[in-house]
Amino acid sequence: MRGTRKRGQAGLWNACVEMEAVGNRVIGAALVHFQRPLRQCYEAGVQAPTLRSLRHTAPDMNAAALFLRRTLNDLRSTWLLVQAGYTSQAASVCAALVEHALSVTALAGLPENLAKLTGTASGDLIWSVQSLSQMYADRLRREAHSASRPFTEDMYERQWREIYSAYKFLCKIKHPTLRSTRHDAGATIGSDGSFVVMACPDLRPSDLPVKATVVMVALSRTYQAIRGFAFALEPRKDAAYRRFVRRMSRVVPAATKAYLKYTRLRLPFDIRDEKIAHEYFDLRRGS
Numbered sequence: 001m002r003g004t005r006k007r008g009q010a011g012l013w014n015a016c017v018e019m020e021a022v023g024n025r026v027i028g029a030a031l032v033h034f035q036r037p038l039r040q041c042y043e044a045g046v047q048a049p050t051l052r053s054l055r056h057t058a059p060d061m062n063a064a065a066l067f068l069r070r071t072l073n074d075l076r077s078t079w080l081l082v083q084a085g086y087t088s089q090a091a092s093v094c095a096a097l098v099e100h101a102l103s104v105t106a107l108a109g110l111p112e113n114l115a116k117l118t119g120t121a122s123g124d125l126i127w128s129v130q131s132l133s134q135m136y137a138d139r140l141r142r143e144a145h146s147a148s149r150p151f152t153e154d155m156y157e158r159q160w161r162e163i164y165s166a167y168k169f170l171c172k173i174k175h176p177t178l179r180s181t182r183h184d185a186g187a188t189i190g191s192d193g194s195f196v197v198m199a200c201p202d203l204r205p206s207d208l209p210v211k212a213t214v215v216m217v218a219l220s221r222t223y224q225a226i227r228g229f230a231f232a233l234e235p236r237k238d239a240a241y242r243r244f245v246r247r248m249s250r251v252v253p254a255a256t257k258a259y260l261k262y263t264r265l266r267l268p269f270d271i272r273d274e275k276i277a278h279e280y281f282d283l284r285r286g287s
Contacts, residue, residue, distance in 0.1 A: 012198060016199055016200075019085070019200060019201050020084045020085065020201055022201070022203070023083065023084050023085030023201035023203055024083050024084060026203050027082065027083050027084075027085055027201075027203065027211065028083050030205075030208055031082070031083070031208075031211060031212065031215065031258075033254075033257070033258035033261060034079075034212075034215050034219070034255065034258045036250075036254050037219055037250070037251050037252075037254035037255040037258060038075070038079055038215070038219065040247050040248075040250050040251050040254070041075070041219055041222050041223055041226070041251045041255075042072060042075060042076065042222075043247060044223075044226050044244060044247045044248050044251065045068060045071070045072045045075075045222060045225075045226045046072070047240075047243075047244050047247070048068070048226050048229050048230045048233070048244065049065055049068070049229070049233075050240070051230060051233060051235035051236070051240060051241055051244060052235060052236040052238060052240065052241075053233045053234055053235045053236065054234070055232070055233050055234050056233070058111070059111065059114055060107050060108060060109060060110060060111045060113075060114045060232070061108060061109075061229075061232065061233060063107045063114050063117070063118075064103075064104045064105075064107040064108035064229055064232070065229070067100045067101075067103040067104045067107065067225075068100075068104045068225055068226070068229050070096075070100040071097055071100045071101045071104060071221075071222055071225050072222070074093050074094065074096055074097035074100060074218070074222075075097060075218050075219075075222045077090075077093045078090045078093045078094045078097060078214065078215065078218045079215065079218070081093060082211050082214060082215055084201055085187075085200075085201020085202050085203055086201060086202070087173075087184075087202050087207055087210050087211050087214065088173050088174075088180060088184055090211070090214050091170045091173035091174055091210075091214045092170075092173065092174040094170050094214050094217055094218045095167060095170040095171055095173075095174045097218055097221060097222065098129065098163075098166070098167045098170065098217070098221050099125070099129060099132070100225075101221040101222055101224060101225035102129065102132035102133065102135070102136055102163075102221070102225075103125060103132065104225040104228055104229050105132075105135070105136050105139055105224065105225060105228035105229075106127060106132055106135050106136075108228055108229045108231075108232035108233070109228075109231070109232025110232075113135075129164060129167050130160075130164050133160040133161075133163040133164040133167070134160045136159075136160065136163060136224065136228070137156050137157075137159040137160035137163075138156070139228060140156075140159060141155075141156055143231070163221070166217045166220075166221075167217075169213070169217075170214070170217065173210075183207075183210075183268045184202065186202075186204060186206070187200050187201070187202035187203070187204060187207070188200045205265075206265075206268060207268070208262055208265060209262045209263075209265040209266065209267050209268075210267060210268065212258075212259055212261075212262035213259075213262075213267065215259075216255060216258075216259045219251065219255045220252075220255070223248070223251050223252060223255075226248065227248065230244065230248075
């Protein structure tokens with residue numbers, strides 16, 4: 001660890017602006033393939049509440065719309081922070097995005113859940129993220145059964161663990177952990193091997209898989225929230241709805257294609273030693 005000399009500290013706050021501008025150019029170019037699915041996902045999220053439906057004034061939809069708006073704000077903020085080079089801060093916002101996105105699917109089309117939430121004195125969410133993940137998986141199960149599609153118990157168990165595992169990874173970055181903070185310090189390591197105590201965008205290629213993972217989680221959860229909201233809205237199948245469906249249909253393939261470009265790079269840390277990860281991979285091997 002080392003600091004900057006007293007004479008060299010003046011102007012460092014303003015220097016952050018210059019470093020962030022460099023980050024936007026360098027990281028924006030490195031993650032350019034995420035631009036299209038991010039734009040499509042965001043625009044679908046804005047379009048979803050405008051679809052023609054008789055459920056616009058339903059209390060559960062109004063409540064879900066509040067959380068959908070926060071989800072879209074979080075998506076935009078996550079991307080801005082990633083592009084500027086502040087990966088850990090982007091992960092912190094993305095963790096909030098996961099909570100807001102899961103709240104959308106916990107409320108949209110489920111007035112009984114809204115009654116539970118509004119029945120509390122504080123208005124605080126009454127479900128844990130694990131419970132919200134299970135509620136989302138249960139929603140998928142109900143949708144599959146209504147469409148006469150198979151959805152086994154193993155599929156249910158794997159689905160909620162996939163969502164919750166990603167959230168746990170974000171929490172390893174959001175909360176004080178040595179794995180994450182040690183990795184972060186590498187952004188300011190000098191030629192002598194010590195790190196400078198200062199704010200600095202992380203432009204290292206070794207951090208790209210972390211950035212890509214954060215963006216992919218943000219996209220996936222936002223997409224799921226929009227989809228759940230639109231499904232519960234019960235929109236009319238008109239031309240606007242068909243445009244919405246086309247826009248949504250492009251998000252996951254484009255995001256997956258973009259993310260695959262970074263899977264050859266190893267994450268500097270993960271949660272494979274966590275119980276939830278062991279359970280998830282056991283279920284995948286058994287499928």
